[in-house]
Amino acid sequence: MKARVTVMLKTGVLDVQGEAVRRALGTLGFEGVEAVRQGKVIELDLAATDRAAAEAEVKAMCEKLLANTVIEKYSVEIA
Amino acid sequence: MKAAVITFPGSNCDRDLAVAFERAGAEVVRVWHKDSALPQGVDVVGVPGGFSFGDYLRCGAIAAQSPIAAAVKAHADRGGYVIGICNGFQVLTEMQLLPGALMRNAGLKFICKPVVLEVATTASAFTEGYGAGQRLTVPVAHHDGNYTVDAETLARIRDEDRIAFRYGDNPNGSMADIAGVLSANRRVLGMMPHPERVVDAAHGGTDGAALFAGLVGKMALA
Numbered sequence: 001m002k003a004r005v006t007v008m009l010k011t012g013v014l015d016v017q018g019e020a021v022r023r024a025l026g027t028l029g030f031e032g033v034e035a036v037r038q039g040k041v042i043e044l045d046l047a048a049t050d051r052a053a054a055e056a057e058v059k060a061m062c063e064k065l066l067a068n069t070v071i072e073k074y075s076v077e078i079a
Numbered sequence: 080m081k082a083a084v085i086t087f088p089g090s091n092c093d094r095d096l097a098v099a100f101e102r103a104g105a106e107v108v109r110v111w112h113k114d115s116a117l118p119q120g121v122d123v124v125g126v127p128g129g130f131s132f133g134d135y136l137r138c139g140a141i142a143a144q145s146p147i148a149a150a151v152k153a154h155a156d157r158g159g160y161v162i163g164i165c166n167g168f169q170v171l172t173e174m175q176l177l178p179g180a181l182m183r184n185a186g187l188k189f190i191c192k193p194v195v196l197e198v199a200t201t202a203s204a205f206t207e208g209y210g211a212g213q214r215l216t217v218p219v220a221h222h223d224g225n226y227t228v229d230a231e232t233l234a235r236i237r238d239e240d241r242i243a244f245r246y247g248d249n250p251n252g253s254m255a256d257i258a259g260v261l262s263a264n265r266r267v268l269g270m271m272p273h274p275e276r277v278v279d280a281a282h283g284g285t286d287g288a289a290l291f292a293g294l295v296g297k298m299a300l301a
Binding site: 013014016017020064065066068070071 | 173186227
């Protein structure tokens with residue numbers, strides 16, 4: 001079973017890297033990019049076969065390590 | 080007075096921190112990250128600067144889950160003193176011993192230079208050796224020192240006088256110019272600048288010496 005975790009900065013947390021990317025896109029001539037938020041995607045291969053249990057376990061991993069919930073939010077997709 | 084200095088893979092200020100404690104009169108024990116207990120009788124734990132675990136995932140995130148981290152947490156929960164400098168500050172926020180998080184510098188660049196700090200409170204063992212509002216020159220060397228905290232927590236740490244040091248000229252975008260912050264019991268300090276790099280005239284300055292002297296003096300009296 002595979003899991004995909006997406007970690008993004010929480011709404012309202014200033015993303016200085018995303019803002020730099022937005023400015024660079026403007027410099028390249030891509031107009032109308034109003035905002036860029038940068039995050040990370042983490043893919044996991046899991047031995048688990050039970051979807052609900054896998055999701056619960058990956059959420060626990062996010063809380064403990066994969067995301068810093070002081071500044072980041074996460075979402076989990078199980079496939 | 081006994082100080083423990085932790086070493087993680089990628090720590091690079093551990094020896095300097097040990098020397099700063101020794102100069103101030105402490106007995107120093109070096110502790111490896113895989114140890115699951117601190118030596119007996121440790122009064123202060125120093126979490127040094129560097130790039131623990133290569134800054135993988137997030138700065139300090141993996142170190143915060145290492146075996147020794149649980150012992151450091153237990154030490155702090157018992158009312159023990161802890162100082163985290165630079166990467167050590169990042170580790171302590173990741174351990175949630177201190178509020179907030181250290182994000183990428185607002186200017187996106189790694190900053191390595193002396194900065195002016197203002198002593199924002201003298202009400203802690205770390206800062207009582209300074210005068211209120213005293214200005215110090217202490218080097219910073221970091222890419223992720225942009226202190227970020229939610230508005231409610233920021234108001235609380237201000238109300239509780241827990242900002243230890245502020246930048247004179249904010250180099251990294253930190254909220255409220257915060258360079259160092261204290262725990263609620265004032266016994267855990269995290270700061271991005273490196274006081275251990277200014278404890279000898281040969282370093283080019285000695286403004287960090289009073290921090291270690293104050294801390295060691297406090298413990299010696301206890």
